[in-house]
Amino acid sequence: MSRLKEWFKNKARMNRWEDEFHDEDNKITIPLSKKLDENIENLELLFKDCGDFVRRKFPVGINKEINVFIGYIDLMIDRRIIEESLLEQLIVQVRSVPPQTDKIKTSIYEFIRDGGLATADIKEVETLDEAVLAVLSGDTILIIDGYAKVIVVATKGWPNRGIQELDSEVVIRGPKEGFSEALRMNTVLIRRRIRDTKLKVKQMQIGTRSRTDIAIMYIDDIVRKDILKDLEERLNSFKIDSVIDSSYIEQLIEEDWRSPFPQIQATQRPDRAASAILEGRIAIIVDNTPFVLLVPSTINNFFQSAEDYYDRWTIISFTRIIRFIAAFFAAGVPGFYIALTDYHPSMIPTPLTMAIAASREQVPFPTVVEVVLMELAFELLREAGTRLPGPIGSTIGIVGGLIIGQAAVEAKIVSPVVVIIVAVTAISSFAIPDNSLTVGFRIVKYLIIAFSSVLGLYGFLLGVLTILIHLVSLKSFNIPFLYPYVSSGLSGYDDLKDSIFRFPLFMMKKRPIFSREDQRVRLRFNNKKEE
Amino acid sequence: MFTKNDKISIRQVEVLLILDLYSKAILFLPRNAAEIANQDGWICLIGATILALFYGYIITRLVKRFPNDTFVEFSSKILSKPVGIFLSILLIIKLTVTVSFELRTFGEVVKQVLLPKTPIEIIISSMLLMACYLVRKGFEARARLGEILFFIVLIPIIAVYILLLPNVDFENIQPILTTPLPKILKGSYNLSLDYVSIELILLVGPLLNNHKKLGRASFNAILFVGILNVISAVIALGVFGVIGTKTQVWPVMVLMGLVEIPGAFIERQEILIMTFWILSVFSFISASIYFISLIITRITKSADQNFLVLPLVPFIYIISLLPNNIVQTSDWILFMRDYFRFLFLFPIPLILLLVARLRKLGEPIEK
Numbered sequence: 065m066s067r068l069k070e071w072f073k074n075k076a077r078m079n080r081w082e083d084e085f086h087d088e089d090n091k092i093t094i095p096l097s098k099k100l101d102e103n104i105e106n107l108e109l110l111f112k113d114c115g116d117f118v119r120r121k122f123p124v125g126i127n128k129e130i131n132v133f134i135g136y137i138d139l140m141i142d143r144r145i146i147e148e149s150l151l152e153q154l155i156v157q158v159r160s161v162p163p164q165t166d167k168i169k170t171s172i173y174e175f176i177r178d179g180g181l182a183t184a185d186i187k188e189v190e191t192l193d194e195a196v197l198a199v200l201s202g203d204t205i206l207i208i209d210g211y212a213k214v215i216v217v218a219t220k221g222w223p224n225r226g227i228q229e230l231d232s233e234v235v236i237r238g239p240k241e242g243f244s245e246a247l248r249m250n251t252v253l254i255r256r257r258i259r260d261t262k263l264k265v266k267q268m269q270i271g272t273r274s275r276t277d278i279a280i281m282y283i284d285d286i287v288r289k290d291i292l293k294d295l296e297e298r299l300n301s302f303k304i305d306s307v308i309d310s311s312y313i314e315q316l317i318e319e320d321w322r323s324p325f326p327q328i329q330a331t332q333r334p335d336r337a338a339s340a341i342l343e344g345r346i347a348i349i350v351d352n353t354p355f356v357l358l359v360p361s362t363i364n365n366f367f368q369s370a371e372d373y374y375d376r377w378t379i380i381s382f383t384r385i386i387r388f389i390a391a392f393f394a395a396g397v398p399g400f401y402i403a404l405t406d407y408h409p410s411m412i413p414t415p416l417t418m419a420i421a422a423s424r425e426q427v428p429f430p431t432v433v434e435v436v437l438m439e440l441a442f443e444l445l446r447e448a449g450t451r452l453p454g455p456i457g458s459t460i461g462i463v464g465g466l467i468i469g470q471a472a473v474e475a476k477i478v479s480p481v482v483v484i485i486v487a488v489t490a491i492s493s494f495a496i497p498d499n500s501l502t503v504g505f506r507i508v509k510y511l512i513i514a515f516s517s518v519l520g521l522y523g524f525l526l527g528v529l530t531i532l533i534h535l536v537s538l539k540s541f542n543i544p545f546l547y548p549y550v551s552s553g554l555s556g557y558d559d560l561k562d563s564i565f566r567f568p569l570f571m572m573k574k575r576p577i578f579s580r581e582d583q584r585v586r587l588r589f590n591n592k593k594e595e
Numbered sequence: 596m597f598t599k600n601d602k603i604s605i606r607q608v609e610v611l612l613i614l615d616l617y618s619k620a621i622l623f624l625p626r627n628a629a630e631i632a633n634q635d636g637w638i639c640l641i642g643a644t645i646l647a648l649f650y651g652y653i654i655t656r657l658v659k660r661f662p663n664d665t666f667v668e669f670s671s672k673i674l675s676k677p678v679g680i681f682l683s684i685l686l687i688i689k690l691t692v693t694v695s696f697e698l699r700t701f702g703e704v705v706k707q708v709l710l711p712k713t714p715i716e717i718i719i720s721s722m723l724l725m726a727c728y729l730v731r732k733g734f735e736a737r738a739r740l741g742e743i744l745f746f747i748v749l750i751p752i753i754a755v756y757i758l759l760l761p762n763v764d765f766e767n768i769q770p771i772l773t774t775p776l777p778k779i780l781k782g783s784y785n786l787s788l789d790y791v792s793i794e795l796i797l798l799v800g801p802l803l804n805n806h807k808k809l810g811r812a813s814f815n816a817i818l819f820v821g822i823l824n825v826i827s828a829v830i831a832l833g834v835f836g837v838i839g840t841k842t843q844v845w846p847v848m849v850l851m852g853l854v855e856i857p858g859a860f861i862e863r864q865e866i867l868i869m870t871f872w873i874l875s876v877f878s879f880i881s882a883s884i885y886f887i888s889l890i891i892t893r894i895t896k897s898a899d900q901n902f903l904v905l906p907l908v909p910f911i912y913i914i915s916l917l918p919n920n921i922v923q924t925s926d927w928i929l930f931m932r933d934y935f936r937f938l939f940l941f942p943i944p945l946i947l948l949l950v951a952r953l954r955k956l957g958e959p960i961e962k
Contacts, residue, residue: 407709521709529877549743
């Protein structure tokens, strides 16, 4: 019994992150003191064994009467700012132009804050926690003896890879730059596209240890307040120790974790994020990752490519139809083939039946085994190909796809028709613009194969029904996932103009359902006759 | 975890109603019509549609008086609680038996056309479980699925009708109006009972977000399905002739097989059309199960509907396997039709409406 109690006690302790200096959310509880030495002592304690912490205590004033302390993390700062705007001002300039010390003695803090720092971006904090957090995020702290306040000078300047060309979501026409790992740079990329004060950037931090910066971007008078509130509630509904990538946030705030389909869209394209924000959606930008989340997302968003709006509407409408067919193929072709050949060969025209039968003549396996075997072989190739560096990856493709496929057919392990089926499925799955949606269809393909192999065409239908039922019950921030193909009455059928067909730009005068109801108009012509 | 809103729009009601009405009778209706009135069967169908519109009118008037109640509550309010609960239980039994026999017929059709070697138990139980899966997702999901199925089911079928038009020999349906009027009226009444899904409107009240247009929606849906049924009867009679239509078990299914789509890849397309029919039957079965569980929830005043769904499965499954064969099934369906279907279509709603008016219950309909 006592053991059990101990276990529970341990368990309770394990669930909490507090120690003598930190509270349950890993925030530092030590107060700031007026005495500089006490503060330094506390900081030394907190930064014990942190080799990257740079600190210096030095006196200022002609007679060196006031002690000042600065601290920062090495290489996370811009050394130039610290040296030119901070240290030079404090150490050299202040000494060379002596103010009457007795005059300013009582207001030395204000004197330094207002006159001693040659940089615009400073702020004051009053807790040690905020000060330490500022240091850890690349700012420099300045503590003056006699004051329980800390001046934080923005000196962020760590190395990053800058704005580079995209490697996924590639377009032929349109901007080529992509998001990078720095949060501020990403917000800039969006801000450059929307020069409106109503574009809000709300910042918060998630992660009790990682303290990751997260920015929510939206246009204040277009975004739907209910969705914004919902999003904020969801973001505040959990505590996690760290957020390494935006997918952490995605998985924690999505509606249905069982679903193989993504309910939140991730993009690397600033133009895409900007246009989503202009449609009333909300972008969640997470520091340290180039993937920006867009909520709410419906299946339609996953079928749109950024390029859809840059090219002519005719060709885009055509490719949209191709994409939908591709999605259906990616999920359904193997199952349909099994259902037809195993259960209803009479549905296939006779010459083709003969051809299929002839090609399967010496194959020892039933069709299901054949198809699943080839599908798994293909998944294997795909997995091997992604992990390998570029040149070897393409070799794998050739060896796997051509040589093994050819050999398997010649050795009568699989029939050539199955190779065609698997190849069509694979190519179709690559024609879906969004990778996370592709993954969904890849998974449900096996469900349909299972149903079809047991119940033929009826089973195929049941498989499709299962997926449809799942899809219709999905929601993204209370908007039906299959919108606008279902419940399109919600916004007067206007959203159908950007679904299977993309209407010419001048016809899409209204924003989609993500926007507030009184802010739907996005295009109007000055000359009424043009309409 | 997050908020859920279970209301559906009036357009979704319309779509669901069309699917449920359509699937109920489409395979047999031309044969039944021909049996009653030979080449004038399609006139009976017109009469049946008019009668169905009338039933729909009474029922929607009743539902609009009690926008936040299902049948269970407003029948209790109007005719005292014991009577209301008795009627609700009667409705449960009726719906259960109807859905069971519908399921059995469905199983037989699928077995005969698609899966001759598969035991019927597997076909029936898989369909039942699939319907339960949908029911557990809530009525809103059902409405959205209906919107998708609507296009998948009806576009191919209308296309087939258009393609069949050249085959229709209008001499087969002449001479018109040789059947005596009483026989046509009797036939209209009999056929109107196939529009039994109208009674589901009795239960749909609290699920709607706007009641004002309910009458219009049910009118549109019944008219739409009525026209489709008349067209399919005309085509069946025109293609097969009277005797041909009478001898076909499923005339519409055979019709589908006659279509020659130019350059079509797939042969025996009636199997393909069959799959579309399966989808609409699925819609009807899931609707029935949903409403059975809804009535039970309302009677017992329990908060959660989902846990009631799976216990229904064995009942429906066993009842559906009671008849020995397809002939017995259709005999029992006929028996049900003659004695039970009419009750909730017309007399009970009418009595309820009249009593409600006399007792001035519910919201009067604003002009």
